Amino acid sequence: MPLKHGGRSIEILLVEDSPGDVRLTQEALKEGKIRNKLTVASDGVEALAVLRRQGAYANAPRPDIILLDLNLPRVDGREVLAAIKKDLALHRIPVVVLTTSKAEEDVLKSYELSANCYITKPVDLDQFIAVIRSIEDFWLTIVTLPEP
Amino acid sequence: MPALEPSAVAAVRSGEPAAPSYGSRAAAPDGRGGGSEIAAGVSVPNGAASSVQAKAGWPAMPRMIMPWTTPRVIATLAFSLGLLLLVLVAGLAAHTAIDAIHSSQALDRSRQVLQATREYFSSMQDAETGQRGYLITGLEPYLNPYLSGVGAARLALGQLDSMTEGDLGQHARVVQLSRLTEEKLAELERTVELRRRDGFEAARAVVLTDLGLRTMQEIRLVIATLSNVERTNLNGELAAISSNAYQSLWLNASGLGLALVLSIIGFATLRMEARQREGVLRELSDKSDSLKRSNAELERFAYVASHDLQEPLRMVSSYTQLLGRRYKGKLGAEADEFIGFAVDGAKRMQELINDLLDYSRVTTRGQPPVPTDASALVKDLLGMIQFPLAETGGQITVDPLPTVLADPSQLRRVFQNLISNGLKFRKPDQPPHVHVSAAVEDDIATFTVRDNGIGIDPQFFDRLFLIFQRLHTRAEYPGTGIGLAICKRVVEHHGGRIWVDSAPGVGSAFHFTLPAIAPSGGP
Numbered sequence: 001m002p003l004k005h006g007g008r009s010i011e012i013l014l015v016e017d018s019p020g021d022v023r024l025t026q027e028a029l030k031e032g033k034i035r036n037k038l039t040v041a042s043d044g045v046e047a048l049a050v051l052r053r054q055g056a057y058a059n060a061p062r063p064d065i066i067l068l069d070l071n072l073p074r075v076d077g078r079e080v081l082a083a084i085k086k087d088l089a090l091h092r093i094p095v096v097v098l099t100t101s102k103a104e105e106d107v108l109k110s111y112e113l114s115a116n117c118y119i120t121k122p123v124d125l126d127q128f129i130a131v132i133r134s135i136e137d138f139w140l141t142i143v144t145l146p147e148p
Numbered sequence: 149m150p151a152l153e154p155s156a157v158a159a160v161r162s163g164e165p166a167a168p169s170y171g172s173r174a175a176a177p178d179g180r181g182g183g184s185e186i187a188a189g190v191s192v193p194n195g196a197a198s199s200v201q202a203k204a205g206w207p208a209m210p211r212m213i214m215p216w217t218t219p220r221v222i223a224t225l226a227f228s229l230g231l232l233l234l235v236l237v238a239g240l241a242a243h244t245a246i247d248a249i250h251s252s253q254a255l256d257r258s259r260q261v262l263q264a265t266r267e268y269f270s271s272m273q274d275a276e277t278g279q280r281g282y283l284i285t286g287l288e289p290y291l292n293p294y295l296s297g298v299g300a301a302r303l304a305l306g307q308l309d310s311m312t313e314g315d316l317g318q319h320a321r322v323v324q325l326s327r328l329t330e331e332k333l334a335e336l337e338r339t340v341e342l343r344r345r346d347g348f349e350a351a352r353a354v355v356l357t358d359l360g361l362r363t364m365q366e367i368r369l370v371i372a373t374l375s376n377v378e379r380t381n382l383n384g385e386l387a388a389i390s391s392n393a394y395q396s397l398w399l400n401a402s403g404l405g406l407a408l409v410l411s412i413i414g415f416a417t418l419r420m421e422a423r424q425r426e427g428v429l430r431e432l433s434d435k436s437d438s439l440k441r442s443n444a445e446l447e448r449f450a451y452v453a454s455h456d457l458q459e460p461l462r463m464v465s466s467y468t469q470l471l472g473r474r475y476k477g478k479l480g481a482e483a484d485e486f487i488g489f490a491v492d493g494a495k496r497m498q499e500l501i502n503d504l505l506d507y508s509r510v511t512t513r514g515q516p517p518v519p520t521d522a523s524a525l526v527k528d529l530l531g532m533i534q535f536p537l538a539e540t541g542g543q544i545t546v547d548p549l550p551t552v553l554a555d556p557s558q559l560r561r562v563f564q565n566l567i568s569n570g571l572k573f574r575k576p577d578q579p580p581h582v583h584v585s586a587a588v589e590d591d592i593a594t595f596t597v598r599d600n601g602i603g604i605d606p607q608f609f610d611r612l613f614l615i616f617q618r619l620h621t622r623a624e625y626p627g628t629g630i631g632l633a634i635c636k637r638v639v640e641h642h643g644g645r646i647w648v649d650s651a652p653g654v655g656s657a658f659h660f661t662l663p664a665i666a667p668s669g670g671p
Contacts, residue, residue: 020466021462021463024466024467114455123462123498124465125470128466133583
């Protein structure tokens with residue numbers, strides 16, 4: 001697969017509070033082909049601060065894609081999604097909702113808030129890894145992302 | 149009671165009121181999580197739901213016969229006694245009235261006797277007066293009182309005679325009076341005749357014999373006795389009437405009073421019993437309400453518990469698998485084996501939790517039943533699910549199926565489980581054949597899923613539908629043992645019944661009932 005973006009790594013922002021899931025995602029991405037840099041925000045407040053480059057995150061890179069868990073402490077994932085899509089500076093960034101919930105309400109709500117897609121985290125490790133790979137394949141190689 | 153709703157739990161995690169999420173349907177505050185949902189959400193003619201319940205195999209409410217409880221016996225006795233007393237009182241009043249009539253008749257007779265006696269006497273005096281006048285003057289007109297008096301006296305005597313018929317003593321006196329009267333009247337007549345024929349001296353001579361005088365004195369005596377006796381009778385009757393009246397009044401009053409008291413006792417006893425019953429019913433209803441609430445809470449708890457277990461379980465499962473992969477062969481053979489068991493355990497735990505979630509979702513995620521064409525649903529199912537037919541040479545046949553009142557996705561699940569069981573538990577040397585059929589009677593549809601598989605030993609029939617009960621090892625047949633438990637829960641949630649006929653080596657037939665309705669537009 002040709003590397004996109006002139007060879008620079010893809011910036012991925014992972015908004016996830018479970019360290020276990022963060023690590024799994026990291027491992028899965030490591031096994032992939034695309035060079036990527038993973039930034040992790042463990043709650044909604046941190047996520048928005050990183051995105052808006054506030055305070056300690058003034059030099060944070062702008063993510064090319066956001067992987068967002070819905071169940072976050074403090075500011076809930078749905079609110080982060082809403083905030084991102086309302087923010088004119090941020091709303092072009094594709095947001096992939098990656099969460100444990102299969103609930104219809106969550107799916108509907110996420111799409112209503114303009115999530116780019118909704119993925120339920122598989123319980124099986126192999127499947128999880130396959131999903132992360134698919135996200136890579138689709139969003140980072142097939143899809144053309146907007147310039148940041 | 150702090151809510152155990154998933155949305156609330158999520159809210160605790162995020163610290164904010166969560167958006168409506170899974171399980172919000174379970175949060176019905178009045179705890180309608182059980183079979184009552186079918187009655188709540190369905191627009192079906194009123195009797196249908198409950199009659200369905202009764203006919204679909206639920207134990208019927210024992211018919212409440214009127215038991216003879218102590219309060220009822222007491223009340224009945226009291227009312228009966230009261231009624232009896234009233235009857236007695238009425239009887240007594242009637243008797244008294246009749247007595248009074250008789251008494252007043254007797255009174256009247258006495259009065260008449262006294263009256264007749266007076267008339268008789270005054271008539272006799274008139275007769276004497278007439279006789280005297282004629283004797284003195286010799287002139288015929290002076291005889292008039294004599295003539296009228298004689299007639300009147302005899303008349304009065306005749307009345308006295310008939311009036312005293314019932315009284316022997318008085319009648320005897322009247323007879324005596326008659327005799328004396330005739331004697332006196334004879335004397336009067338003689339003297340009158342003598343005067344007329346022989347003149348004054350002849351008549352005077354008879355008078356001077358004093359016969360007439362003596363007779364009259366006797367007459368006076370008899371009359372006096374007659375009158376006194378009659379007056380005594382009269383007074384007696386008066387007294388009797390009075391005392392009868394008072395006695396009757398007193399008896400009636402006490403009888404009525406007693407009857408009143410008895411009725412009050414009767415009513416009071418019944419009311420007390422009714423209150424008691426009300427109390428018991430209220431207690432029952434309270435208990436049933438609290439049972440419903442606790443059931444609903446248990447369901448929510450089961451749902452939340454299994455849902456929240458998913459996350460840490462994913463971690464255990466994923467990382468043991470990761471360990472297995474990364475360090476395969478690097479930690480020694482034993483490590484591989486140990487990790488293998490851990491991974492396997494985690495996988496099974498995952499399956500169990502998923503199944504538990506499924507099981508609890510039957511009621512928490514249950515949709516209100518709608519008319520569902522079972523034929524179309526099963527056809528759809530067979531198209532959607534790839535049942536393992538090719539590799540086993542198996543086949544599934546379906547008879548025409550009725551329309552029933554059900555939650556379509558849950559009903560689909562039941563068929564899916566039963567059909568896949570029928571295929572799974574096949575005889576190793578025989579292609580499996582699963583047949584789906586149905587019969588409708590009295591608004592109840594009984595579905596049958598029959599297979600030609602290995603069958604079930606009847607001694608296990610009651611364990612069959614229990615959650616996580618398996619009759620075979622995992623090596624023999626896969627599965628957690630939740631399929632039938634889910635079927636049972638769904639069917640019973642719809643007010644139906646599920647059971648099995650089976651013989652080892654022959655096959656099994658699973659039957660379940662659901663409320664049938666006529667497809668719209670036809671009988």
